[in-house]
Amino acid sequence: xxxxxxxxxxxxxxxxxxxxxxxxxxxxxxxxxxxxxxxxxxxxxxxxxxxxxxxxxxxxxxxxxxxxxxxxxxxxxxxxxxxxxxxxxxxxxxxxxxxxxxxxxxxxxxxxxxxxxxxxxxxxxxxxxxxxxxxxxxxxxxxxxxxxxxxxxxxxxxxxxxxxxxxxxxxxxxxxxxxxxxxxxxxxxxxxxxxxxxxxxxxxxxxxxxxxxxxxxxxxxxxxxxxxxxxxxxxxxxxxxxxxxxxxxxxxxxxxxxxxxxxxxxxxxxxxxxxxxxxxxxxxxxxxxxxxxxxxxxxxxxxxxxxxxxxxxxxxxxxxxxxxxxxxxxxxxxxxxxxxxxxxxxxxxxxxxxxxxxxxxxxxxxxxxxxxxxxxxxxxxxxxxxxxxxxxxxxxxxxxxxxxxxxxxxxxxxxxxxxxxxxxxxxxxxxx
Amino acid sequence: xxxxxxxxxxxxxxxxxxxxxxxxxxxxxxxxxxxxxxxxxxxxxxxxxxxxxxxxxxxxxxxxxxxxxxxxxxxxxxxxxxxxxxxxxxxxxxxxxxxxxxxxxxxxxxxxxxxxxxxxxxxxxxxxxxxxxxxxxxxxxxxxxxxxxxxxxxxxxxxxxxxxxxxxxxxxxxxxxxxxxxxxxxxxxxxxxxxxxxxxxxxxxxxxxxxxxxxxxxxxxxxxxxxxxxxxxxxxxxxxxxxxxxxxxxxxxxxx
Numbered sequence: 001x002x003x004x005x006x007x008x009x010x011x012x013x014x015x016x017x018x019x020x021x022x023x024x025x026x027x028x029x030x031x032x033x034x035x036x037x038x039x040x041x042x043x044x045x046x047x048x049x050x051x052x053x054x055x056x057x058x059x060x061x062x063x064x065x066x067x068x069x070x071x072x073x074x075x076x077x078x079x080x081x082x083x084x085x086x087x088x089x090x091x092x093x094x095x096x097x098x099x100x101x102x103x104x105x106x107x108x109x110x111x112x113x114x115x116x117x118x119x120x121x122x123x124x125x126x127x128x129x130x131x132x133x134x135x136x137x138x139x140x141x142x143x144x145x146x147x148x149x150x151x152x153x154x155x156x157x158x159x160x161x162x163x164x165x166x167x168x169x170x171x172x173x174x175x176x177x178x179x180x181x182x183x184x185x186x187x188x189x190x191x192x193x194x195x196x197x198x199x200x201x202x203x204x205x206x207x208x209x210x211x212x213x214x215x216x217x218x219x220x221x222x223x224x225x226x227x228x229x230x231x232x233x234x235x236x237x238x239x240x241x242x243x244x245x246x247x248x249x250x251x252x253x254x255x256x257x258x259x260x261x262x263x264x265x266x267x268x269x270x271x272x273x274x275x276x277x278x279x280x281x282x283x284x285x286x287x288x289x290x291x292x293x294x295x296x297x298x299x300x301x302x303x304x305x306x307x308x309x310x311x312x313x314x315x316x317x318x319x320x321x322x323x324x325x326x327x328x329x330x331x332x333x334x335x336x337x338x339x340x341x342x343x344x345x346x347x348x349x350x351x352x353x354x355x356x357x358x359x360x361x362x363x364x365x366x367x368x369x370x371x372x373x374x375x376x377x378x379x380x381x382x383x384x385x386x387x388x389x390x391x392x393x394x395x396x397x398x399x400x401x402x403x404x405x406x407x408x409x410x411x412x413x414x415x416x417x418x419x420x421x422x423x424x425x426x427x428x429x430x431x432x
Numbered sequence: 433x434x435x436x437x438x439x440x441x442x443x444x445x446x447x448x449x450x451x452x453x454x455x456x457x458x459x460x461x462x463x464x465x466x467x468x469x470x471x472x473x474x475x476x477x478x479x480x481x482x483x484x485x486x487x488x489x490x491x492x493x494x495x496x497x498x499x500x501x502x503x504x505x506x507x508x509x510x511x512x513x514x515x516x517x518x519x520x521x522x523x524x525x526x527x528x529x530x531x532x533x534x535x536x537x538x539x540x541x542x543x544x545x546x547x548x549x550x551x552x553x554x555x556x557x558x559x560x561x562x563x564x565x566x567x568x569x570x571x572x573x574x575x576x577x578x579x580x581x582x583x584x585x586x587x588x589x590x591x592x593x594x595x596x597x598x599x600x601x602x603x604x605x606x607x608x609x610x611x612x613x614x615x616x617x618x619x620x621x622x623x624x625x626x627x628x629x630x631x632x633x634x635x636x637x638x639x640x641x642x643x644x645x646x647x648x649x650x651x652x653x654x655x656x657x658x659x660x661x662x663x664x665x666x667x668x669x670x671x672x673x674x675x676x677x678x679x680x681x682x683x684x685x686x687x688x
Contacts, residue, residue, distance in 0.1 A: 289546065293557065298533065307520060311513075312597075313508040314536045
């Protein structure tokens with residue numbers, strides 16, 4: 001790209017290079033510390049600062065909504081974002097870098113696990129403080145985390161195995177209803193399902209079981225898609241999986257026991273931020289473990305050349321089956337969390353629009369990549385929220401972006417990149 | 433008892449008879465060749481033996497076990513390794529991953545190991561990796577270990593494919609035109625590699641070849657296939673002088 005860029009942009013490139021040099025020795029730990037301090041700063045001085053620069057309240061998602069609604073406030077928003085996020089994060093992470101490097105090395109020398117836990121704690125702390133500003137932020141954050149799970153799991157099929165599966169909303173629906181029925185039947189006094197069977201105090205402990213149950217229901221559904229995948233690939237499988245999604249949707253619509261098209265509500269409020277965060281981390285960890293093992297890489301071999309995979313002793317049927325069930329399981333768990341975050345679920349949610357959203361996240365972020373899935377899920381979710389004031393134009397801008405990505409990076413922003421945790425959390429030495 | 437024995441194998445695609453009453457016997461450690469004009473059914477025979485197609489009739493006995501009808505991956509893990517005419521490498525995977533993948537059927541850590549990264553999995557993965565290093569070293573492509581295969585020179589790709597096939601621990605190796613598209617220098621190297629592999633692992637080798645030079649030099653016994661039927665079988669000298677073979681390759685002399 002640099003080669004084709006004109007002379008005027010080489011200056012920009014050089015500037016970018018300089019910034020990269022400047023921050024090259026900041027480890028992840030340093031960035032997380034910077035982010036935590038920035039959000040803490042917002043917590044303390046956010047409101048007065050917003051008043052000062054003339055904003056009605058603390059901008060919910062980096063001020064994009066305010067900018068779109070009242071263009072006159074654009075300078076104020078920029079000042080706010082610079083003062084609260086950009087400058088503190090940059091300054092703090094740069095200043096703290098030597099200390100952070102030493103700490104990162106120390107944590108890593110104790111054990112990898114320990115270091116990962118510290119990083120995750122810091123990340124959670126930053127997200128928690130950030131989200132305490134408003135309920136809207138909490139909701140957006142939870143939905144984004146769930147989107148990460150869904151995108152990761154769909155990436156297993158569409159990216160790692162290279163099949164075009166359209167059934168993910170169906171799997172989510174199965175998971176959502178599976179988990180909801182479990183919790184509502186057991187713990188809620190409901191007209192439809194009668195009185196609660198178990199004391200609500202037990203609930204939060206049994207909630208994981210409900211989610212896993214939802215995941216298993218989705219996995220059973222996945223068998224129906226996996227079996228045709230033994231014989232057909234490409235377009236045919238896409239159509240079969242699309243059909244599956246519609247079947248699930250109309251099945252639930254016609255199932256009066258779970259509320260039919262009116263949906264199912266009264267899910268208990270157990271999907272708080274720590275729960276969703278923990279599930280997302282577990283999901284990412286397990287999926288990443290899987291795709292980096294030789295058994296998981298078998299998906300890639302099936303995608304790139306199935307006949308060669310067979311000849312190299314890879315059991316291709318088992319591999320496909322595993323991929324579908326595994327991906328469906330996580331989509332189901334994500335669906336269960338989704339239902340408990342919104343505390344209401346109806347079949348209409350899991351239609352073609354949801355499919356488009358999830359596919360956009362996968363292909364925008366990047367195929368065959370955990371980074372890509374995270375980037376895709378976060379950027380599409382946040383864009384979706386931030387561009388809300390544009391109403392119908394939102395659905396012009398996001399697809400347009402997607403088209404641009406497809407033209408310039410056909411496999412997505414960060415495709416075919418291994419997610420190496422050790423590499424991510426290691427201390428950074430200054431580059432000479 | 434021969435390592436591989438094929439009796440009266442026949443295969444039809446719809447009405448087209450691709451292979452007819454094909455017989456073969458390979459002892460362990462033997463190098464055999466299969467030659468024939470384009471479209472004679474050589475690759476079809478490979479695909480039949482390795483389970484990609486199931487023969488319409490006949491028997492394939494490998495190591496005392498009848499294998500026709502088994503799925504290809506099971507046949508491969510019994511010890512029938514193969515390479516492909518057009519290599520069929522996995523274009524998004526690194527060289528090391530190729531060779532590791534060929535150990536798939538030997539992996540015992542299972543799905544739980546894959547999901548949770550158990551110590552056993554780490555141990556097994558590093559064992560596999562060790563072995564892969566060794567094979568790549570032996571075939572002289574270890575410097576490409578972390579490259580994806582489309583970036584490799586053609587000769588190196590062929591060697592990677594060979595390393596991958598060897599990683600399945602075959603008792604017999606099927607080479608489908610191992611020197612296709614090679615220049616004379618690469619050709620000599622490939623022949624050296626085939627000899628080396630044969631000596632090192634004590635494998636039986638069955639190869640399809642277009643270049644008579646290669647088969648004549650490497651093979652103890654050669655079959656000539658024309659229109660799905662073996663028209664001649666014998667030592668390189670016998671084949672070279674067989675009038676039927678000369679006819680098939682050069683055509684009959686026309687009487688004016």
